[in-house]
Amino acid sequence: MKTAPRRSQQLEPGREADLVRAAQAGDQAAFAQIVCHFQRPVHRVAYALTRNASDADDLAQETFVRAYQAIGRFRAGEPLYPWLSRIAVNLTYSLFRRRRRRPETSIEPLVESGRQWASDDDPAERAAESEQHERLAAAFAELSHEHQAVLTLRVVEDLTYDDIARTLGVPVGTVMSRLSRARAELRARFRARTGEGP
Amino acid sequence: MNHLTDEQLSALVDDALEGGARAAAERHLEACADCRGTLAELVAQDRALASTLEHDPGEEYFESFAGRVGDRIRAAGLAGAQAREPGGRGLADWFRVPRKLALVGAVAIVVAGAGIVMLTTREMRVPALREQRIESRAAQEAPTAPSPPGIQPESRSESRPEARSAPQLAAEPVTPLPAAGLAKGTARPQDGSRAKTGIVSREPTVAHDREPRVPTSRAYEVRRNEAGEDVPVGRPDESAYRPLRTMPAPRPAVPGEPVRVQRQRYAEPLGAEKGAEALQIDVRSLPADAGASVSSAGQDAPVAVAKAAREEESKPVAVPIAEQDVPARKELAAPGRVLGLADRADRGPVLQVRGTPEAFDGLPARSRTLAKNAQRLTTVAETIGLAPAWDSAAAGWERLVEDVRGGPLESETRFQVARARFMAWQRAASGKRGARAGQALDGFLAHAPQGAERDSAQTWLARLKK
DSSP states (O other): OOOOOSSOOOOSTTHHHHHHHHHHTTOHHHHHHHHHHHHHHHHHHHHHHHOOHHHHHHHHHHHHHHHHHHGGGSOBTBOHHHHHHHHHHHHHHHHHHHHHHSOOOSSOSOOOOOOOOOTTSOHHHHHHHHHHHHHHHHHHHHSOHHHHHHHIIIIISOOOHHHHHHHHTSOHHHHHHHHHHHHHHHHHHHHHHHSSOO | OOOOOHHHHHHHHTTOOOHHHHHHHHHHHHHOHHHHHHHHHHHHHHHHHHHHHOOOOOHHHHHTHHHHHHHHHHHTTOOOGGGSOTTOOOHHHHHHSHHHHHHHHHHHHHHHHHHHHHHHHHHHHHHHHIIIIIHHHHHHTSOOOOOOTTOOOOOOOTTOGGGSOHHHHHTSOOOOOOGGGOOOOTTOOOTTOOOEEEEEEOOTTOOOSSOOSOOOSSEEEEEEOTTSOEEESSOOOHHHHSOOOOOOOOOOOOTTSOOOOSSOEEOOOTTSOTTOTTEEEEEOOOOTTSOOOOOTTGGGSOEEEEEEOTTOOOOOEEEEGGGTOHHHHHHHOOTTSOOOOOSOTTTOOOOOOSSOGGGGTTSOHHHHHHHHHHHHHHHHHHHHOOHHHHHHHHHHHHHHHHHHTTSTTHHHHHHHHHHHHHHHHHHSOOHHHHHHHHHHHHHHHTTOOSSHHHHHHHHHHHHHHO
């Protein structure tokens, strides 16, 4: 299946592999360049899955710390971003598991809408749209972690099915079926909240 | 008419259908308004979701991001995978990987269980020993009063060894123990002695003329030396059976003179609130210049040298516990700590933290809620003092940072984050906590004004680096 990403997380051809090899050889500047290039997409994934700025910050940093530890085992030439996003997703799952065992706060779930508003927006329109986003975020938060992850990687990160499969460690067919179920479930949950589609 | 499946619609959204499947789906869409509507909804849903889930923390955030990652890596002391030998995995790996850690835990449980079973089994063998060797050995050392004729020896208490006769004992075998089983002892048999071992049991109350060595009610193995004396085999844990020494009564305290207190004891925190670590009181020798009023009640009212918790290097202050001197307590509380453990005995301690809720009143409702929640978590952490509680408190304050960025409360909030992170690290140090604490302290110190908070943060950072 071909799916064209709208965003580009990859470096120039060959450049990514060079950086990886240099980082594997102990070049910290090369690893810093990797961090600088991938910090935004990794942070996007972390934020989309947690909807919390603090958690996203922590997870994004921890993702690169884990990558630094494990980059010696990464095969240079493979796309780096699916590997990084896989670390981020797994860390997020771990965080969710810890939270389930040991809830930290009564504000749960903490949904922060990341929607940025221009100052000249119409207040009434802005309020209505904000309400729609909050409902959609709440419906999204009700999905299983697997469905949240696959939607995030496809809708927010615009990864191809192949890259999503690499990231989640599942076959492409599973990605397709999981994505279709996630979309259908999100639509149903959103409709249940509003009585209409977004 | 069969409508398009969810999977077909999803693939159409992603433009992932090809060839005949795509052509068939498009033909169906031309004829089916329902599927067209559903497809349009899914496309709109994707767009809305992308917008909802995105969050841009700003350029400033990403400018310093790589540096923060580097700090975290350095603080954790990570060498990176490139420094590892291929295939060379240290013992520490077993404790990093959750599955391996679980395996280690399972093995530890099995070993511990086996140990318990072995110990239990050993204890249960004691009655059997009493019937055989204990009786024989006990009788061997007893006065040689022969049993009345016609009476067979029975199982008796070893406190009545006179019931067994010496000729009977001579016929009983004794079990030799390997020499390796011998341990250092005060009555170690001489080399070359044809020593034999047996099991003897004595009650602690039984006074024995020749061997008062190990007063115990447990059976223990003995070896007979050349002199015909039973000496314990192995090293009896004398400390386990040693009678408790009575502690000498402390001398009455005299004003102006140092007070000597036995070792380290823990007094009740002021206000009699157990577990409040803010006032961890440590009874030690009283400095002569501590300025405390010494109670004449002696040991019932010991003079405590109270010191603040470890992170606050405040000067020790002598506090007479019985009087619960409130001014002294306030002196103990450093900036940012619990102030005044209680003046209201009826309602328990009064916990006040810095950054009163009123300070955040000017913020939007969501931020006020976050602030209130963070303060509540901080209060909990200060009360129970556990590292996870401080982690939670720090996370609570961190959620507020974005909301107060650039405002007058940013420094205050960052200080709370730094303090909570440092406290968590101090309670249970780990590489991750150290990295977070360092990062939080750096974040606070970058824009912190001069003052007590800045001084505290610098002290903490120095301690963290040390």
